[in-house]
Amino acid sequence: MLPLLVELPPLPTLRDTAFIMPEIILTLFAGAALVLDVALPRSKKHLTAYFSLIGLAFVAIALAQQVAMTASLLPISAFYGMLFIDGLSVVFRFVFIVAAAFSILYSIKYLEFEREQRGEYYALILFSTLGMMFVATSGDLIALFVSFELMSLSVYVLVGYFKRDKRSNEAAMKYFLTGIFSSALMLYGLSLVYGVTGHTNLGLISETIAGYVQGGTAESGDPRLLLMVALVLVAAGLLFKIAAVPFHMWAPDAYEGAPTTVTAFMSVGPKAGAYVLLARMLLFALAPMREMENLPGWAALLAVVAVLTMTVGNLAAVTQDNVKRLLAYSSIAHAGYILLGIVSGTDMGYQGVAFHIMTYTLMNTGVFAIIIALHRQGVIGENLNDLNGLFSRAPSAAVLMLIFILGLAGIPSTAGFVGKFFLFGSLIQSGKPWLTYIAIIAVLNAVVAFYYYARFARAMFLNAPSENIADASPLLLAPSVRITLTLSAIAVLFFGIYPQPLINVADIVAQSITTVYAQSSGIALR
Amino acid sequence: MTFQQLLFIGFAALVLGGGIAVVLLRNPLYGAFALITSFVGLSALYVMMGAQFIGAAQIVVYAGAIMMLFVFVIMLLNVRADEERPPRHRFLVWLAAPLALLLSAGLWLAVAGVQGDRAPSGEAGTVERVGKNLMTRYLLPFELTSVLILLAVVGALHLAKREKE
Numbered sequence: 142m143l144p145l146l147v148e149l150p151p152l153p154t155l156r157d158t159a160f161i162m163p164e165i166i167l168t169l170f171a172g173a174a175l176v177l178d179v180a181l182p183r184s185k186k187h188l189t190a191y192f193s194l195i196g197l198a199f200v201a202i203a204l205a206q207q208v209a210m211t212a213s214l215l216p217i218s219a220f221y222g223m224l225f226i227d228g229l230s231v232v233f234r235f236v237f238i239v240a241a242a243f244s245i246l247y248s249i250k251y252l253e254f255e256r257e258q259r260g261e262y263y264a265l266i267l268f269s270t271l272g273m274m275f276v277a278t279s280g281d282l283i284a285l286f287v288s289f290e291l292m293s294l295s296v297y298v299l300v301g302y303f304k305r306d307k308r309s310n311e312a313a314m315k316y317f318l319t320g321i322f323s324s325a326l327m328l329y330g331l332s333l334v335y336g337v338t339g340h341t342n343l344g345l346i347s348e349t350i351a352g353y354v355q356g357g358t359a360e361s362g363d364p365r366l367l368l369m370v371a372l373v374l375v376a377a378g379l380l381f382k383i384a385a386v387p388f389h390m391w392a393p394d395a396y397e398g399a400p401t402t403v404t405a406f407m408s409v410g411p412k413a414g415a416y417v418l419l420a421r422m423l424l425f426a427l428a429p430m431r432e433m434e435n436l437p438g439w440a441a442l443l444a445v446v447a448v449l450t451m452t453v454g455n456l457a458a459v460t461q462d463n464v465k466r467l468l469a470y471s472s473i474a475h476a477g478y479i480l481l482g483i484v485s486g487t488d489m490g491y492q493g494v495a496f497h498i499m500t501y502t503l504m505n506t507g508v509f510a511i512i513i514a515l516h517r518q519g520v521i522g523e524n525l526n527d528l529n530g531l532f533s534r535a536p537s538a539a540v541l542m543l544i545f546i547l548g549l550a551g552i553p554s555t556a557g558f559v560g561k562f563f564l565f566g567s568l569i570q571s572g573k574p575w576l577t578y579i580a581i582i583a584v585l586n587a588v589v590a591f592y593y594y595a596r597f598a599r600a601m602f603l604n605a606p607s608e609n610i611a612d613a614s615p616l617l618l619a620p621s622v623r624i625t626l627t628l629s630a631i632a633v634l635f636f637g638i639y640p641q642p643l644i645n646v647a648d649i650v651a652q653s654i655t656t657v658y659a660q661s662s663g664i665a666l667r
Numbered sequence: 668m669t670f671q672q673l674l675f676i677g678f679a680a681l682v683l684g685g686g687i688a689v690v691l692l693r694n695p696l697y698g699a700f701a702l703i704t705s706f707v708g709l710s711a712l713y714v715m716m717g718a719q720f721i722g723a724a725q726i727v728v729y730a731g732a733i734m735m736l737f738v739f740v741i742m743l744l745n746v747r748a749d750e751e752r753p754p755r756h757r758f759l760v761w762l763a764a765p766l767a768l769l770l771s772a773g774l775w776l777a778v779a780g781v782q783g784d785r786a787p788s789g790e791a792g793t794v795e796r797v798g799k800n801l802m803t804r805y806l807l808p809f810e811l812t813s814v815l816i817l818l819a820v821v822g823a824l825h826l827a828k829r830e831k832e
Contacts, residue, residue: 298822
């Protein structure tokens with residue numbers, strides 16, 4: 142018999158709602174953005190963007206109230222264990238807010254130019270952010286799935302936001318179909334997890350599975366096989382979302398076809414959301430299945446995927462000429478690196494995952510911001526050749542772009558290097574020989590990646606400006622965009638040279654992963 | 668074999684048969700009807716498990732409302748049995764059958780590992796209990812779902828709205 146919910150708990154109280162204050166504020170602002178769009182005249186529609194940014198600022202302030210809670214070792218749970226607040230959830234919600242704010246800021250001019258300035262756009266980004274924030278705090282399969290869908294559904298619409306653009310339509314269709322297919326796979330896997338363990342609460346699932354894996358259920362059969370099936374399905378669904386090989390086919394098309402601002406958003410925000418869900422599932426709910434007796438655990442499975450992902454991503458990126466496709470493959474490769482940190486299973490690996498996602502958010506949005514600014518009538522600014530001679534046309538933009546590109550490549554003295562150092566180092570630190578081999582493959586991959594990142598630098602600094610540029614006027618960045626980009630670039634360099642502050646933040650995430658798992662039963666139900 | 672087991676086998680066959688028919692039938696309208704059959708069988712299975720509310724919702728929402736839309740769209744689009752066109756990858760058909768068999772065998776093996784009665788008791792699925800749970804334990808996902816639906820409406824409106832200009 143399944144444990145039944147016969148005893149009904151009391152109604153949720155104000156204490157519970159206090160924990161979702163940031164999310165409540167975000168919902169209100171997202172809804173208000175929709176209404177505001179109707180109220181504003183056509184020429185004033187861009188005000189919705191500033192309204193959304195103000196909303197995100199309020200959300201960040203509300204979230205700051207929760208920072209103190211991460212100090213306690215036991216995560217705080219609310220809504221009957223539906224959500225819990227730990228270091229991981231607080232840190233990553235800040236990452237999501239930053240990703241959303243940057244995307245909105247970089248979108249304003251672009252949408253104006255495309256004459257697609259409408260409030261829905263910003264509302265959809267806010268709703269997607271809301272989904273991500275709930276993914277980060279949910280401690281229950283049902284809440285996780287609903288919030289994950291909230292996040293994905295908004296992005297499907299955003300990818301197809303330019304209705305008159307055929308490529309946007311095609312990309313949206315592909316992304317939507319592969320996306321819901323992967324969601325269905327994941328949901329099937331989750332239902333099996335529930336069927337085997339009888340729980341939807343991550344803590345209780347983890348506890349139950351730990352019992353099975355230790356083999357304490359000889360008389361009632363071996364449920365580990367069914368759990369394996371569930372694991373494969375859940376992992377397949379999630380790997381789809383982070384575009385890991387062999388589930389990466391949709392990414393280049395979706396990245397290329399989507400409006401560039403949406404590409405920037407989906408390459409950092411929802412992607413980070415998927416990493417968080419992956420971490421919650423693998424490092425918490427299914428953590429006891431990392432390595433099992435007589436059966437392969439998920440560590441081996443994920444290691445193979447990670448190696449394939451970074452190798453295929455890097456090799457395919459070499460031959461690309463379209464900047465958006467190139468960055469799509471580059472983001473596939475980065476997904477491979479990040480998986481390595483989860484495979485290693487050490488504190489250093491988890492720190493690397495958090496550190497790399499945080500800095501990747503800054504670098505990738507930065508690169509896309511420059512590409513968005515390149516967008517001119519006649520020149521889409523998506524070909525690598527469009528960058529030719531950027532240094533002579535717009536020196537400051539070229540230098541900013543160079544810093545972000547070097548960061549993505551992982552050149553020492555940029556934050557990208559520190560992230561990679563932690564991720565690759567954790568493999569060696571784990572002391573397992575097979576992980577050391579993987580570290581060697583990873584380093585070789587990083588070398589291949591230098592090549593295609595260097596192509597950016599060559600185009601911008603060495604190549605002469607193309608003759609056929611329709612609009613040769615110097616690139617103008619809006620002051621707010623310029624300030625944000627400069628600050629991001631300074632952050633990329635600063636954390637490359639003195640990474641300690643950010644490592645401390647990453648350590649909060651790593652600590653919460655290890656302690657939450659150690660006390661899985663403690664957070665089960667309030 | 669008890670009466671209960673007989674019923675179960677009957678309804679399970681309905682579910683499976685309907686599902687297979689959806690895949691095999693070439694006429695989309697027949698496919699939609701086969702899907703309704705499958706849903707009806709499924710709702711009977713829910714009722715047998717003591718989940719009366721889910722069983723009723725399955726009929727009202729899926730077999731009723733959603734399939735109605737399906738049929739409407741198929742008729743509006745005037746899709747006929749799709750034209751006989753040579754399948755592009757004939758070898759895939761031969762690959763698919765063994766793979767499906769392999770997957771079924773694997774699932775069978777996996778399910779065989781799990782024993783014991785895992786059906787919830789008769790109390791769990793009543794309207795009262797579902798309602799109370801939705802308002803307490805599952806309040807948060809319930810409210811989140813309403814945001815999800817709002818978002819879906821906004822998204823669908825944006826994609827379907829005709830451009831002015």
